[in-house]
Amino acid sequence: MILSRIAKKLTRSNGIQSLMEDLGSAWSGSTENIAFLGGGNPTRIPEAETIYRKSVESILTSGKSLESLLGDYTSPVGSDETRQLTAEYLGKFFGTTLQGNQIAFFNGSQNAYSFLLNSFSGTMEDGSFKRILLPVIPEYIGYADQTWEEDVFFANLPIIENIGPNRFRYKLNKENIAWETIGCIALSRPTNPTGNVMDMEDLEWLYQESRKNDLPLLIDLAYGNPFPNLIGQKEPIQWKPGMVLSLSFSKVGLPGVRLGIIIADTEIISVLSSFAAVGNLAVGNWGQALAKSFWKEDTLIGISNHILRPYYGNKLQIALEIIEEIFAKYKVQYTIHEPEGGFFLWIHFPNLPISNIELYQTCKKENVYIVSGHYFFPGLKTQFSHTEECIRLTYCRDRKEIARGAEIIARIVSRTAK
Template sequence: MTETMDQIYSSWAHRLRQNQGIRSLMEDLGQVTGHPDEILLGGGNPAHIPEAEAIFRDIFLSLAKEPSLTSLLGDYQAPIGNDHFRELAAESLSPYLGANLKKENIAFLNGSQNAYSFLLNLHSGPMADGSFQKILLPIVPEYIGYADQTITNDVFIATPPNVVPTGKHRFRYELNKEAFDLDGVGVLAISRPTNPTGNILSLSDLEWMEERTRKQNIPFLIDLAYGNPFPNLIGNEAPIHYEKGRTLSLSFSKIGLPGVRLGIVVSDEETIETLSSFAAVGNLAVGNLGLYMMEILFQKKVLPELSKHILRPFYESKRDLALGVFTTTFEKMGVDYEIHDPMGGFFLWVRFPSLSITNHELYHLCKDKRLFIVSGHYFFPGLNSDFSHTKDCIRLTYCRKEEELARGAQILAEIVASHQAKSK
């Protein structure tokens, strides 16, 4: 009988095999059974909006009838997209991003998650000059999917945000300028709107940070998956434009097409050229379906109208509905709670100050009841200080039907109410 030996992996692989927030999130999405009692308030799926899906269905059917179907299914793209699609994207995006973009400013990747795995590693870890550069998240909590993308360990740094009360049971995170430190930093990264909180950093805060990063030639990554120009879920806040020193990433996922896996990076020529090398090694080529759908969406100028008249009204209505449902239920059940002002995106970030268990334990108790949420402890990579929000916050999506939101609110409230510290 031959004994089996434990497989020896690289340190990077060993870290990936540990408990990851993004893996837990996506496995929850992929392993749902369709049971009628399941309540899916944890995932990042966009809502199924009939008006939007009708548009996508028509595009999909038109592609199936075109002679170009042969190329769509049977030909490789270049690693970051063929010149035709890059030129189209540059021309189409220029007026919305306030810049005269060229194809050399555009790269397509298989989703913005894929793009960030390259971008974060491009600017962090051991550098060619012998230095070691880190990734600064200037405000946390921040997107769950960044934390495990770097090959090098311990490259994220972050500081606690300023927590500002904005009303009864409401608060907002603000940039902690006093703790802002660029020592040893190779790149800054934010999402706008911020996933998970729906926070939207002001343009004045961005400009304040860039006054400092430009002096040290530190690039700034801005994830616009929920932002402008599409789906443009930014409430009353001003849109982001492309400027030197910024790398913007856009996604087709949150307009309602997560399955096509198309991300668009807008950056300087040198960064785009480097991404092409990354993509050739990591992906070989970008997928075709998203690009062919993009071509029609851009040529017909569909996305501005889709964002303004369908997506924004839908998600803002859902947000208001969810706030009402959870607020009413929490107060009825005597739950001690706070909700971050949801300025954009489609999540609620909820804090339970009197929770006597951790948010990760709360996640498991909810999952036992077929309620899926996301524990907030995953959203603070690089934060080494003691900050209570890392243990008592959760993220909820409000992209579900009213009945599902109401059942989820009731179950969550019952569990939290039974695990509140009496002394608080």
């Protein structure tokens, strides 16, 4: 069988695939002795699930909507009515007035990104070749394999700030960006994998550059404001022309619904709508129905601020305490990226004598699943020790699982230390 180049590219082992395979094999056997610290699944929180159940039940019992939900295609990026209601509802959280034609729904924000990244990178209509600027890497694993053309990412070495014992932070490096080769800018805020929440002044600098160079500025708010709002004390994003914001229902605890929302200028929404018509025919109906119900009841804001933020804040503190105690016991040399938001801990082991891929493989043999950090640096051409010395862990697991995982990681790292 001869495969196309794009099929070949996708079937090469990539980060997302290895993560999803781990998830599958970990869950298919006994889970008793497994520490699954790899995935990005939100925690199932019964308090939030009860509220979601009520929303679904009210949709099921209201008039004819179930038949229409099951029996009708909607438009490629959602019904006009739901888009308009969404614009009116979300505008106030982004400090602006939005219109329905500035909103588009997709089957997950991952689905939206595959269209966005391919709209603004690769071979352009004038024959030029443009890249996607990832302003601070490490960046989300899910962008890397989405593009149909090769070598489309551009990334600079980040600045590293040491901000306390065993804590550091990546910061935007404004030097040496080849603006004339860039087609768009993409960042997640908070960033998966590091938990970085980009400072407002850096974001404003990027925004001004994006306007000067006529580039869309894509900001992925999967973990950001207004839901699930896991941004700690950092300032929320406000929408401005030229920005493309993406929201997701996944990290509030509804990854099975597959709903992503894009907020952008109408010109960009109409490009995305063409992609959606060809690639999806239409976005699914359940997510839109839930959106309408959520906006009416202000559901997600309440859940985010009163359930998710306290829950994840508490989980994070517990995980940090466990990891710090165990790493100290084994005298592990490490620093953790300041966890400002999101679900993950990004850990750097300076002078790690094995690579992070070998660390991942050794941990896996002991039923501890982590994600090797090497996946998260697309577009970086400069040598950088962090590409081989970092790992990502989710902190959304229970105490015992985190302790077991931390103990095994600490044992392996200290055993192999120089």
